[in-house]
Amino acid sequence: MPVEPYARIMTTTQGIEVEHVGRSFGDVHAVRDASFIAEPGTVTALIGPNGSGKTTLMLMLASLLRPDTGTIRIGGFDPSENTAEVRSLLGWMPDVLGSWSSLSVRTTLEITGRLYRLDKAASAARAHELLALVGLEHLAGQPTRVLSRGQKQRLSLARALVHDPSILLLDEPASGLDPAARADLRTLVRRLASEGKTVLVSSHVLAELDEMADGAVYIGAGVTASTETMAATRSTLRSWRIKATDGAALETALVASGIAPADIGRDRTELLVALEGETAASELLAKLVSSGVLVSTFAPAVGDLEHTFLDLSKGSNR
Ligand SMILES: Nc1ncnc2c1ncn2[C@@H]1O[C@H](COP(=O)(O)OP(=O)(O)OP(=O)(O)O)[C@@H](O)[C@H]1O
Structure with a gap:
């Protein structure tokens, strides 16, 4: 796939816009200066070495962490100011699934649906649909604690999709998935983008992202690479x-x-x-x-x- 750099201009995209965003933890500058745009209908790869700030950036996009500096727009909304709007637009698949271990897979999805204000029948129907989508129907009645790592990833993805969000943040989605499940994930992510969703995916499995992403954002030591730097890597x-x-x-x-x-x-x-x-x-x-x-x-x-x-x-x- 071509690595297309992104322009550094704030637009009014319904996707993700990040400009000069920074966030520190005490004297650790996790994200120092991040800028990029991810457009609707595209898959953007977020790549960078360990500890370069990818998860911190995703947490800020997901309204779970407030930036110290800079501007973020999710579908035109500021995650710090318009948290409810952002959460309704956004599906977040964290790198590790925090789940209610004694609840069944199906109940987990149904409760998530209820938290997004679906009524009982709608959340049951959505859970049924998503179990099929991620291939967990056979484990629907099992408590989530018995799931393998790859199965937990599938549940996490299903949970991120419960409210049919228009923007998806996927942190290491392929981690723990077997080759067939990875291929399914790739197809699903492409399909979601073709439906007009904005997808941001962080992963260390770059060959996978190559086949999935339309463009890439590189972050190193908390700073995103400029358009010129990204373009220069081609030669x-x-x-x-x-x-x-x-x-x-x-x-x-x-x-x-x-x-x-x-x-x-x-x-x-x-x-x-x-x-x-x-x-x-x-x-x-x-x-x-x-x-x-x-x-x-x-x-x-x-x-x-x-x-x-x-x-x-x-x-x-x-
Ligand atoms: N809550 C926190 N308190 C202190 N330091 C933190 C906190 N969260 C992250 N950091 C530090 O910020 C830096 C960026 O971490 P982050 O988890 O965002 O990196 P990452 O790119 O997601 O890494 P990896 O690829 O290893 O998952 C690291 O040095 C990390 O130790």
């Missing part, structure tokens, strides 16, 4: 994976095209070459093909988001 040095029917001929052609033998890496049957930007990659591929090498693989070694993450987190890793 930084990046490893490409190349494979040909004849490996020796490929290596000879790479050297003939100007790549030093010491700069050619190996990963099982493939060769790895670092190139700056897609134009350099296209040019090299053209040279290889015109020299008669039968190339069977020519692709970035890591996904777009992982590349952006690795590029921007260089130097900030402790």
Whole structure:
């Protein structure tokens, strides 16, 4: 997926708008300067190293924490001032499900529906619908304490959807899910976006986000990367994976095209070459093909988001 940077201009989007937001805990500056826009109908990935401020930012968006500085708009409302409006618009899936352990899965969803002012029949119907949506029908009568981590994630997602919110905040939604459940989650998230919802997803599973997200916001040490910084990662040095029917001929052609033998890496049957930007990659591929090498693989070694993450987190890793 392309990593599209976001303009730093407050608009009147019905999605999420964050401008120069900061929040400290004593002398820990969890979020120092965060700005981004997430538009309705899109999925935005929130990425950044451990402790970079993602959860703190999500808590502020969800009206659970007040920013010290800056402005947030959720569907046009300020979470600190218009908390009720924001909560009715927003579905929040926290990274860890706090649940009522002795209540059944179904009852948990029904009570959540009642808390959102659905009447008894409507909340029962919604619970029924959501149990099917997240594949928990067979566990509907079980107390939530017996759920596995992945099953808890599904319940947490269902709970976030009870009131059919137009904006969704998903903190590490894929954590604990098996591969089939991850694929289902991806499809569901895309479907929710196609219905016009604004979805912000934070995750460390970047390959997953690559397939799910329309754009990305990178946060490092509490500061979101600028439009220019995000765009610049597209042309930084990046490893490409190349494979040909004849490996020796490929290596000879790479050297003939100007790549030093010491700069050619190996990963099982493939060769790895670092190139700056897609134009350099296209040019090299053209040279290889015109020299008669039968190339069977020519692709970035890591996904777009992982590349952006690795590029921007260089130097900030402790
Ligand atoms: N309530 C709090 N009191 C003190 N420090 C806090 C509090 N909440 C968060 N922090 C600190 O703020 C920083 C950002 O934390 P946050 O949980 O937002 O990061 P994160 O990006 O979500 O991390 P991870 O990727 O590991 O989940 C960390 O240094 C953390 O220790």
